[in-house]
Amino acid sequence: MSDFKLKSGLAQMLKGGCIMDVTNEAQAALASKSGAISIMVLEKVPSELRKNNQLARMSDPKLIKDIMNSGITIPIMAKCRIGHFVEAQILQALEIDFIDESEVLSCADYSDHINKNNFKVPFVCGARNLGEALRRINEGAAMIRCKGEAGTGDVSSAVTHIKTLTKEIAEAQKLTTEQEKIELAKELRVPIELINEVIKLGRLPVVTFAAGGIATPADAALLMQLGCDGVFVGSGIFNSKNPEKLAKAIVNAVTHYNDPVKLLEYSTDLGELMHGTPIDTIKEADRLEKRGW
Secondary structure (H helix, E strand, O other), X not given: OOHHHHHHHHHXXXXXXXXXXXXXXXXXXXXXXXXXXXXXXXXXXXXXXXXXXXXXXXXOHHHHHXXXXXXXXXXXXXXXXXXXXXXXXXXXXXXXXXXXXXXXOOOOXXXXXXXXXXXXXXXXXXXXXXXXXXXXXXXXXXXXXXXOOOXXXXXXXXXXXXXXXXXXXXXXXXXXXXXXXXHHHHHHOOOHHHHHHHHHHXXXXXXXXXXXXXXXXXXXXXXXXXXXOEEEEOHHHHOOOOHHHHHHHHHHHHHOOOXXXXXXXXXXXXXXXXXXXXXXXXXXXXXXXXXXX
16 A cells, blocks of 8 residues: 555545644543544644734644643644645654644745655645645645635635635536646646546545634534535634533534534534634735645
8 A cells, every 4th residue: 555545544534523723731632522533733723823923833842742642542633834844854753643734834935835745644735726735635645624714713715715626626527638637737737647536536536624714513514515524623612602512513513514403403502602803804915825825
């Protein structure tokens, strides 16, 4: 079995689940108790990162190690900056389960993403469209997530990204000649083999999760109904009045995303949610989703 098949197979095991951002052992324990399939360790959740203009780097390995040693048995992820392959090397040496080359952190390289084929640990990467997704997969990403706009509690960008991805895959399937496929491969800057695989499968060849702005059970179910394989949930949970109840509700909503009666139950009496920031109030230059290419 190739390294990529092994890594993408590990990501497949997360399908149908909810991955939660955590910043300490208590939050990690809450996420695990609530039924999260994995956790993403950060020193600050995206909503806090948005509040200041400071540089955002990889988390202190001690924080990650402390959570790894706290008895958590679900897979543990951590973020590195786009293009910062040394941060990725450190996280791999830490024996993390997945690395997210993330636009939520400050960008380290404005010309190249990490060559993820050089690593044994599987990578998660964000994408807004088919081109970005396939370029990351060509670099070795084992999981794709839509970028959304992290830290806002506004789900609209995540919706736009997954709908764009679905639309562009459908358009690729309409191509009838080899030359048309070659031209698309050139336009997207990826091998023709990846184009052919997408056309054959009618989807990306790796699991596709939603991320960015998911703050309610209804948000999670919406992205699942739009075709996502699972969801990442960030600051929306721990900035709410009742994080434990909301966490369980979102996990349940991912599982029962096609059952309106159960979604009604999960959405009721959650208390005050995160206030959120409408995306249209954020300057284009300040949007995290714009990082990466």
